[in-house]
Amino acid sequence: MLDETIRKKFLAIVGNNHFKDDNATLLAYSYDSTAQFQALPDAVITPRDKMDVQAIVNICNEHHIPIVPRGSGTNLCAGTTPLEGGIVLLFTHMNQIIEIDEQNLTMTVQPGVYTKDIFEAATEVGLFYPPDPGSMHISQIGGNISENSGGLRGLKYGVTNDYVLGLEVVLPNGEFIQTGGKLAKDVAGYNLTELFTGAEGTLGVITEATLKLIPKPETTKTMLALFHDLETAAQTVSNIIANRIIPVTLEFLDQPTVKVVEDFAKIGLPTEAKAVLLIEQDGAHEVVERDIATISTLCEENGAFDVQIAQTQEDAEALMTARRSALSALSRLMPTTILEDATVPRSEIANMVQAINDIAKKYDITICTFGHAGDGNLHPTCLTDARNEEEIARVEKAFEEIFEKAVSLGGTITGEHGVGVMKLPYLHLKVGEAGINVIQQIKRAIDPKNIMNPGKIINMSKVEV
Amino acid sequence: MKEQEKNRIQQAFKEKMDYDELMNCTRCGFCLPSCPTYIETGQNEVHSPRGRIALMKGLVDGVIEPSDEVKESIDLCLGCRACEPVCPSGVQFGHLLEQARDAIYQTNEQSFIEKTTRSFAFNKLFPHQNRIQRATSLIGFYQRSGLQTIAHKTKAIKLVPKDLRAMEKVLPDVPKRKVMKQRPEQVTAIAPRRKRVAFFSGCLMDTMFLSTNDATIKLLQYAGCDIVIPKTQACCGALHGHSGERERAMEMAKRNIEAFEEEAVDYIITNAGGCGAFLHDYEYLLREDADWQKRAADFSRKIKDISSILIDLQFDELDLQVVDQIVTYQDSCHLKNGQHTFMEPRQLIEAIDGVHYVEMTDASRCCGSAGIYNIVESDMSMQILDYKMTQVKNTAAKTIVTANPGCLLQMKLGIEREGLSDSVQAVHLVDFLLQAYEQKEEQVTT
Numbered sequence: 001m002l003d004e005t006i007r008k009k010f011l012a013i014v015g016n017n018h019f020k021d022d023n024a025t026l027l028a029y030s031y032d033s034t035a036q037f038q039a040l041p042d043a044v045i046t047p048r049d050k051m052d053v054q055a056i057v058n059i060c061n062e063h064h065i066p067i068v069p070r071g072s073g074t075n076l077c078a079g080t081t082p083l084e085g086g087i088v089l090l091f092t093h094m095n096q097i098i099e100i101d102e103q104n105l106t107m108t109v110q111p112g113v114y115t116k117d118i119f120e121a122a123t124e125v126g127l128f129y130p131p132d133p134g135s136m137h138i139s140q141i142g143g144n145i146s147e148n149s150g151g152l153r154g155l156k157y158g159v160t161n162d163y164v165l166g167l168e169v170v171l172p173n174g175e176f177i178q179t180g181g182k183l184a185k186d187v188a189g190y191n192l193t194e195l196f197t198g199a200e201g202t203l204g205v206i207t208e209a210t211l212k213l214i215p216k217p218e219t220t221k222t223m224l225a226l227f228h229d230l231e232t233a234a235q236t237v238s239n240i241i242a243n244r245i246i247p248v249t250l251e252f253l254d255q256p257t258v259k260v261v262e263d264f265a266k267i268g269l270p271t272e273a274k275a276v277l278l279i280e281q282d283g284a285h286e287v288v289e290r291d292i293a294t295i296s297t298l299c300e301e302n303g304a305f306d307v308q309i310a311q312t313q314e315d316a317e318a319l320m321t322a323r324r325s326a327l328s329a330l331s332r333l334m335p336t337t338i339l340e341d342a343t344v345p346r347s348e349i350a351n352m353v354q355a356i357n358d359i360a361k362k363y364d365i366t367i368c369t370f371g372h373a374g375d376g377n378l379h380p381t382c383l384t385d386a387r388n389e390e391e392i393a394r395v396e397k398a399f400e401e402i403f404e405k406a407v408s409l410g411g412t413i414t415g416e417h418g419v420g421v422m423k424l425p426y427l428h429l430k431v432g433e434a435g436i437n438v439i440q441q442i443k444r445a446i447d448p449k450n451i452m453n454p455g456k457i458i459n460m461s462k463v464e465v
Numbered sequence: 466m467k468e469q470e471k472n473r474i475q476q477a478f479k480e481k482m483d484y485d486e487l488m489n490c491t492r493c494g495f496c497l498p499s500c501p502t503y504i505e506t507g508q509n510e511v512h513s514p515r516g517r518i519a520l521m522k523g524l525v526d527g528v529i530e531p532s533d534e535v536k537e538s539i540d541l542c543l544g545c546r547a548c549e550p551v552c553p554s555g556v557q558f559g560h561l562l563e564q565a566r567d568a569i570y571q572t573n574e575q576s577f578i579e580k581t582t583r584s585f586a587f588n589k590l591f592p593h594q595n596r597i598q599r600a601t602s603l604i605g606f607y608q609r610s611g612l613q614t615i616a617h618k619t620k621a622i623k624l625v626p627k628d629l630r631a632m633e634k635v636l637p638d639v640p641k642r643k644v645m646k647q648r649p650e651q652v653t654a655i656a657p658r659r660k661r662v663a664f665f666s667g668c669l670m671d672t673m674f675l676s677t678n679d680a681t682i683k684l685l686q687y688a689g690c691d692i693v694i695p696k697t698q699a700c701c702g703a704l705h706g707h708s709g710e711r712e713r714a715m716e717m718a719k720r721n722i723e724a725f726e727e728e729a730v731d732y733i734i735t736n737a738g739g740c741g742a743f744l745h746d747y748e749y750l751l752r753e754d755a756d757w758q759k760r761a762a763d764f765s766r767k768i769k770d771i772s773s774i775l776i777d778l779q780f781d782e783l784d785l786q787v788v789d790q791i792v793t794y795q796d797s798c799h800l801k802n803g804q805h806t807f808m809e810p811r812q813l814i815e816a817i818d819g820v821h822y823v824e825m826t827d828a829s830r831c832c833g834s835a836g837i838y839n840i841v842e843s844d845m846s847m848q849i850l851d852y853k854m855t856q857v858k859n860t861a862a863k864t865i866v867t868a869n870p871g872c873l874l875q876m877k878l879g880i881e882r883e884g885l886s887d888s889v890q891a892v893h894l895v896d897f898l899l900q901a902y903e904q905k906e907e908q909v910t911t
Contacts, residue, residue, distance in 0.1 A: 024534035027523045028510040033492045038528070073510070074494045092508045138497045264553050328493040328553030335488035386488070 002042045006063055010045060010087075013055045018046040018093075029070065029088045030081070033135075034422055035336050036386055037078035041068065041088040048093045050170065050207040057205060058174040060087060066454050069201040071111070071143030074135035076327075076339055077420025079147060079200050083455045089205065091142055097121055098208070104182045105213045106165060111142025111206050118211065127213040130157035133416075134324045142206050148198030150416030152280075152320065155374035156248045157214075159416060161197045168208035169196050172447040182210060195442070200418050201453040203446045217282035220248070221292045222316035225299035226273035226306040230254060230357065230369075233275035234350035236302040237373040240279075241346050243298060245291050249280035250374025251323055252349075257370040257381075260329040265322035267315075270306065277304075277373070278323055280316070326370050327381065334366070334383035340399055342406035343377040343415030355405045356380045363398040365391065377415035403429055419457045427458070466533055474531040477568035478524040482561070487522045489556045490515065496548035496558075501831050502541050505848050511538050514548035514558050521565050531569075539565050541845060543838055544707050545798035545831035546742075550805075559803070560749060563706050570709030587710045591668060591700045592717065601672035602642035632839075635877035640675045652682055652692040659689035659778060663730040665721075665768075667740050667870075668700035674870050680899040681736045681771055687902060688778040692734075697724040703743035706750065707836055718747045719757060722764045732769040736895055738869035739836065742803025744768045770800055771895055772809040772868065781816035785901040786908070789819045792897075793862040795853070795876060796829040797869035810868050810894050817901045823860040827852075834875035846875075847882075854879040857889070865891045 002010075002021065010019050021043040030040045042065075047053045060067050066086025073080050082088055091112030098108040102125060109118060115136040122129040132151035133139055139149070145167070150159040166180030180186055180193040196203055227233040237250055253261070253276045262269040270276060277299065281291045296307045310316040331337045344352045353369060356378070360367040371379035380402060382395050403413045403426045413419075413426045428436055439458045443450070450460045496514040497503055503513035510516040511534070520538055523529045539562070546559045590596050648671065662685060670678050685692050702717030721744070725733055735741035748765040751757040775781070794811055801807040807829065815822045833839055833849030857865060857879070865880075867873045876891035883889075 022534040023529045023532050024511050024520060024538050027520055027529045028513075028516040028538075030523075030528075031492055031519060033494060035491065040528070072494055072497060072508075073492075090508075135494060138494050264555065325495070325553035328491050328495060329555075331489060331491040331554040335485060337491055 002065075003063075006059065006065070007043070009059050010043065010056065013059075014045055014047060014052055018048065020044045029073070032070075032073040032075050032078060032080045034076050034078040034081065034420070035338055037081045037083075037421065039081055039083045040085065041082035042085045044088045044090060046090040046093055050094070050168070050176075053089070053170050053205050053207055054174055054176065056087065056089065057170050057172065060451050061172055061174060061449060064449055064451060066451055067205065068453050069111075069142065069146065069205050071140030072135070072138045074139045075143060075147050075418065075420065076341075077147070077200075077414070077418040077422045079418050079420035079453070079456055080143075081421065083421060086451075091140060094207070095140075100125060100127075100213075101182065102127075105215075106182045107211045107213055109141055109209055109211065111140060111145075111209065113141050115139045115141055115144055122213050123216065126216050128216040129163065129211060129213055131160045131163055134327065141209060141211075145197050145206055145209055146199060146201045147418045148416070150372065150375075150377065152249045152251060152323065152372065154372055154377065154416070155250055156246045161194060163212045164193055164197045164209060165212050166210035167193055167196050167206055169204040169206055171204045172449065172452050176207075180210065198418070200420060200456050202443060202457050203452060205452075218284050219288050220280055220282040220316065221288050222278070222280045222310040222319055223292060223296065224270065224308045224310075224319070225277040225279065225296075225304040226270050226308075227275040227277070227304055228273070230275045230353050231350055232303045233277055234353040234373065236277065236299055236304065237349050238347050239302055240295055240298055241374065243294065245294060247279050247281045247291065247295065247374060249278065249320070249372075251278040251371070252276075252353075252373035252378070253278065253323070253326065253370040254368055256333070256368045257326050257330060260332050261322050261326050263332065264325055264329040265318065267318045267322055269322065270308075273306075278319060280320070323370075327379070330368055330381050330383060334385060336384050336386040338382040338384060338395060338399070339417075340380055340402065341371070341377060341415045341417045342380065342402050342411060342413060343375070344406050344409045344411030346374065346376045348409040348411065349373055349376060349378070351409060352376075352378060352406065352411070356402060359398050359401050359405070363394045365395055365398055367398070372415075375415070376411065400426065421455055424455075424457070424459060466531060466536075471531045474569055475524055475527070477571065478521065478531075478565070481564045481568045482521055482525050483564060484525060486557060486561055487518060487525065489554050490518045491554050492519070493553065495551055495553060499547040499551045501543060501545065501547070501833075501849055502845065505845060505852070512541055517542060517565075518556070518558070518561060521561060536569055539569060541842060543798075543831045543833070543835040543849075545835060546802035547798060547829065547831065549802050557749075559746075563709070563711065566707070566709030567711045568709075571711075587705050587708070587713055591704060592713070594668060594671070594699065598642055598645045598672055601639050602645065604636060604673070605639040605641060608636075608638055631878055631881050632874070635874055635881050637673060637676075639673050645672050645675060648694065648696075649682075650694050650696055652686060652694070654689045654691050655686040656689040658691055660731045660774070661691045661693070661729065662774065663725055663728050663733045664692050664694045665698060665701070665725075665733050665735045665740065665744065666694060667735070667737050669870055670737055670740075674873075674893070677736065677870075677893045677896055680893075680895045681734070683899055684771065684775065684780070684895055684902070685734065687783075688775055688780045690774070690778075693728050693730060695724040695728060699724070701740040701743045703739050704836055706743060711750075715750060715754075718750055718761065722747065722757065722760050725764060725767075726760060730767065732774060733764070733767045734769055734771055734774055736771045736868075736893070738770065738797025738800030738804070738806075739871055741768055741770050742799035745804055768804070770804060770806045770809070770868070772813055773806050775898070776809045776812055780898075781813050783902065784818075784905040784909070785816055785898070786818040786905040787820060787897070787901045790821065790863040791823050791861050792820045792864045792866060793823050793825045793857060793860045794828060794866045795825070795832055795872055797867065797872050798829075798831050798835075800868050801829055810866070813894065813898060814866055817898075818905075823862060825856040825860045825862070827856055832872050832875045832879070834871040836871060839875060839878070850875060850879050850882070854883050858883070863889060864897065865889065866894050866897050867891060868894050
């Protein structure tokens with residue numbers, strides 16, 4: 001509960017319509033897409049512009065009130081769950097595309113714009129914004145930047161970070177800073193744009209972003225390759241890349257995943273295959289044709305029993321949309337789905353898939369695996385029931401082992417979902433004690449009172465004493 | 466909200482909610498862009514499907530207490546079920562909503578007036594077709610006796626709130642009670658017989674929209690159906706089910722199952738998307754009743770919308786014609802989201818010569834009628850309707866076709882509110898089709 005005098009201060013800034021603390025609102029903003037995490041905030045505030053944001057941050061800073069910036073709450077690391085209460089900050093009024101600069105190929109946006117709208121606005125002028133996280137139809141760009149979201153096109157085009165050229169941020173002390181700009185080159189000081197991108201809202205509130213756009217590829221082609229076992233499919237992924245072909249998308253789905261996705265999407269996916277690769281290439285017409293032909297041959301040589309090429313744009317789009325639904329569709333099988341995104345170097349995909357299956361067997365749990373195999377980013381998804389405490393304990397042990405394995409293969413505990421609070425206990429596996437120490441010091445330097453999304457990425461309680 | 470009432474509602478949530486179904490929601494948020502109230506409230510999570518499910522679960526888990534705001538969230542839901550087809554986890558939101566409303570309203574301390582109105586409508590009026598006939602004929606008396614003209618001339622009508630006043634204007638001319646009482650029970654096919662079907666006539670459809678029912682029967686005859694219309698059938702119970710009167714809805718379901726199960730028919734045909742979806746759901750409604758479960762399942766399997774059987778019987782290949790015009794189609798939410806029937810009506814409309822079909826933007830988004838929603842949640846309903854009418858105007862359509870009486874009235878209301886009654890009409894699909902068929906027939910014979 002907020003102190004009445006503080007409550008009045010917030011009301012004085014945004015007015016009654018943009019400040020809510022009734023119990024329905026508090027509950028509706030107590031969660032995101034991450035299973036098993038929930039905590040009520042003290043209030044939900046919708047600033048009308050960046051000056052409102054600054055005024056709110058100032059009050060929070062003065063009174064040590066936690067601030068959790070939140071887009072549409074589709075993240076998968078409990079990154080926007082207000083674990084320590086405080087204010088949930090929404091950006092539904094800051095949802096304008098400010099400018100599309102066709103000279104510099106940039107787009108300047110407010111944080112509340114939907115990712116899909118950015119993609120579409122770029123397409124309209126013949127440009128391309130590649131990052132396409134699974135939730136792009138509803139996710140907001142502010143959230144994508146804060147989580148440094150990936151997506152299906154990561155293999156060829158990289159992730160959100162590769163398209164953020166500049167940011168405007170309100171720091172915890174209330175100051176505005178501008179980082180980067182419409183620049184292809186900029187080495188003035190530390191790369192603060194990259195620091196705030198993927199900071200999960202722990203260093204400040206993003207109020208504006210300048211994004212990089214690229215020319216729209218001439219054409220795209222989509223195909224499926226079907227395999228009798230997981231390992232062959234995984235090996236094929238490594239072989240395609242070793243053959244110097246970088247497709248836009250190189251997705252891997254195991255049989256249970258294909259089955260549930262087909263059950264939802266009903267587009268005729270091959271449910272008889274033990275593993276399916278979904279592959280897309282874009283670019284100039286001749287290049288696409290040539291690459292798809294080579295990939296088909298490679299798949300067959302590696303033991304694919306069938307290769308299917310989408311004949312129309314609609315078919316291709318249906319395949320990609322179906323893939324985006326994989327995580328949610330898996331939840332049809334069991335009440336709780338716990339998803340991870342351990343990531344390894346591409347060459348280790350087959351080893352990692354094998355290890356995941358062995359670990360699942362060892363702990364007697366059900367893990368379905370799908371993911372962005374081409375960039376080494378797998379999504380082992382455990383199907384369980386949060387009410388079964390004994391099984392949940394086994395699930396946690398299994399995931400810990402999966403993380404350890406990924407790191408030992410030269411990989412990471414999270415490729416694109418972020419640390420949030422969910423992977424906080426495993427961060428040391430990847431960055432080591434020295435890494436933890438650096439992160440803590442950066443956090444303390446920028447947010448000494450630990451008001452920005454506290455409890456995410458890094459635990460500050462140890463150093464605060 | 467009083468402490469006692471809070472306790473009662475919370476207890477009811479614990480007892481009535483299907484917890485497994487609540488757990489099925491992974492909170493992925495894929496439903497958000499489909500939800501009309503989420504959009505119209507400026508993306509307020511409280512008024513989204515994911516938010517509502519979280520509230521229901523929060524009440525069961527004891528994370529929050531019932532409150533006016535929680536109740537408002539459940540009340541403001543249209544029940545359009547647009548969130549269901551887009552849900553990768555397959556959450557049956559419609560069922561959860563019914564359970565939540567049941568939990569609130571069966572225990573809610575309503576005001577005396579609210580209670581009396583609800584009790585009159587749900588217990589005294591809708592379960593009894595003869596009473597609906599009588600009530601409807603009062604409207605007919607009002608229309609025919611000159612009272613309507615007097616009310617308008619003397620401006621007495623202005624005593625009625627504005628939205629209801631517009632509603633009064635768009636009510637169809639209702640038939641005389643004598644006509645409503647003389648309904649056929651058996652009708653034979655006009656074209657060579659191909660199917661034997663039963664017709665679910667519906668309570669409002671068989672009174673206020675009697676001519677649309679007649680048109681439906683005619684179309685079935687032309688398409689080669691023998692039709693049986695069991696006299697003992699009753700209101701489908703959808704209004705009860707959607708408003709938290711589950712017990713009553715179950716009674717109606719049993720009466721209808723009894724009325725139809727003796728008939729050896731291929732299908733049970735409906736012409737109201739809202740009724741059809743609820744009839745289709747009897748299997749779920751009676752799933753815990755061992756004596757009725759199978760009978761309900763058999764019944765539900767036979768439910769088919771008129772547009773669907775007409776396509777099966779290639780009605781779209783017959784000669785159909787209307788005067789050249791732009792036509793658009795407003796989906797019935799429950800026909801689309803409940804029965805997955807949305808291609809068939811479009812296919813039929815496009816088969817008519819003279820029709821230039823233009824799909825409106827967001828044709829499948831709810832029009833805001835939603836049963837009695839446009840009366841009890843009038844402000845939100847009108848906000849949604851205004852958006853809908855903007856899309857209609859963008860198509861420049863002369864005719865808006867619908868597949869459910871509620872939608873039909875709402876579209877008429879929209880036309881009235883926009884001052885378009887001279888240039889735009891709203892019609893039920895079957896009336897439009899019959900007109901198109903008979904117009905062509907006339908041309909051929911003359």
